[in-house]
Amino acid sequence: MSVFAVEYVYAPDSEAGRDEHRPAHRAWLGSFVDQGRLLASGPYADGTGALLIFTAESENSLLDELKQDPFNLNNFVSGLKTTEWAPVTGAFADYA
Template sequence: MATFAVQYTYGANTDAARDRFRPEHKDFLAGLYESGRLRVSGPVDGGALLIFEGASADEVAALLDGDPFRREGLIAERTVREWTIFFGGLK
C-alpha cells in the first residue's frame, strides 16, 4: 500500500451546508479511519488535508466519492497525490 495526501478545497459560501452535513461527513470519515484506510485528517484554511493508505490514487479517489461533502457539491476541488514519506511515519 502507498500513502496518499488528499487536499479538499471547499466551495465558496458553503459554511452553512457543511455545518448541516458535517455529522454525516464525520461518520463517513470515521468508517474509513476504522478500516485503516484513512490515517489522519483535519481542517486546513479553506479545506481539509486527509492522509490515506491505498493501492492507487484512483482507488483513494473512488473511496472519497462517497463523502457526503462531495455528494452535496461542497468540495470545489479535490487533489489526490501519492506521498513518499522519507522521515517519520504513520503507524
C-alpha cells in the same frame, strides 16, 4: 498500499451546508479510521479546505471512494487534489 495526501478546497458559501453534513462526513471518515486507512485529517485553519492522509491500493480506487464523502456528494468541495506520498520519517513512515 500507498499513502496519498488529499487536499480539499471548499466551495464558496458552503459553510452552512458543511456544518449540517459534518456528522455524516465524520462518520464516513470514521469508517476509514476503523479500517486503518485514514491516517489523519482536518480542516485548514483558515477554513478554505482540508488535508486528509489516506492509504489506498491505487489513486483511482481512492478517487472512487472520495466520491462517496457527503461533502463531495453535496458539492461542498470545489477542488480536489490527490498526491501519492512517500513519508520516510515520522509517524507515517511505517505506511510507505
